[in-house]
Amino acid sequence: MEMVLHKANTRGHANHGWLDSWHSFSFGAYYDPNRLHFGALRVLNDDTVVGGAGFGKHPHDNMEIISIPLEGELEHGDSLGNVQVIKKGDVQVMSAGTGVVHSEKNRSQLLPVRFLQIWVFPNQKGVTPRYDQQNFKDEALHNQLATIVAPMGSGQGVQIHQEAWFSLGKLDAGLELEYPLKKDGNGVYAFLIEGDVTINDIVLNRRDGLGLTATNPLRIKANMTSELLLIEVPV
Template identity: 60%
Template sequence: MKTILHKATTRGHAHHGWLESWHTFSFAGYHDEQRVHFGALRVLNDDSVAPGMGFGRHPHDNMEIISIPLEGDLEHSDNMGNTAVIRQGDVQVMSAGTGIAHSEKNANSDKPVKFLQIWVFPKERNVKPRYDQKSFPLEARRNRLQNVVAPVGADADGVQIHQDAWFHLGQLDAGTSLEYALKDPANGLYVFVLKGDLYVNEVLLNQRDGLGVSAVDAVSLKAEADAEVLLMEVPLA
């Protein structure tokens, strides 16, 4: 087993007044040659946007972009005619492909919106842009792993992306143990702890710590305290 540990306090940090962002991997003004990506996982941003504020319309291409709200409501609009508000329990995906332009803002005037913005390299370039979102019941991830992202064409519950990647969310009570078997042993698994304390095999992770694991068929998870976790299985090459 190979591992790479990213403690929460070692992440890149940007504070723009209306936006506070923590970068697990190099992004914008933060660059670390040792932390550019983990296989197909290119960006893992932990964002907080002030009430009523947001990102104006801007373009993307050839990237699978996943947004996972943690608190509050995030309003989305794009040049394909999609407008939506995503909330805790929702997962949104944009396959940027040949090009897409979108805007995001805090839909609330009285509280921040906190969400994860995740970018995954696609396995095929210049696909037709697409948008999707889905609501996942929070109770269905209690002491189990809930599939929220899956490859296009997979017989799975998650929203679909153009990559052989699988994301799962879990809420584990203290003392709960689970095992995650990789869909493909050649893939890597990036574990990101949203809340609490969690053992991944013998490695203890705390809130907002990340751990990349490779050269394994499966990993064991054990909640040292009540914990919420995001698992991202991605190709390494």
């Protein structure tokens, strides 16, 4: 087993007033040569945007961008003509492909919005840009690791141009389960949104990240009520 452990307080941090952002990997002004990416996983940002603020129009290309709201409502607009609101329970994907311009803003003028923004390198460049979102009910996530993101054509979750799978679970204290890899040779980056879990004898606390390669399956135990995101990607 090969491992990288990213404790929550070792992440990069930028507070712009309107945006408070924690970076699991190098991003913006935060640069760590040892934390450039985990295989095809390039960015995992833990963002809080204050009421009435947001990201203005800006471009992306050749990147799979996934947003997972944790609290509040995030309003999305893009050059494809999509105007959508996403909230906790929703998962949004934007395949930037040949190029897309989008904006994201807090729908509320008063309450913050918190969300994870995740970038994955695609397995092909120059694809036609696309947008998708899907809602996942709590019961679908309860005490299991539900697939929320999967490769194009898989028919599971929202789909991206990569042999990658995201699994999300809301686990009761004491639950033990295993996660078998979907594809040989992939690695898994575990991000603990809330709670306390043990994965392969390694304890994770709230907002810790753990990358594992050359191990299958993952053995998981929830030490308390927890919300866990697994990101399986080619390494």
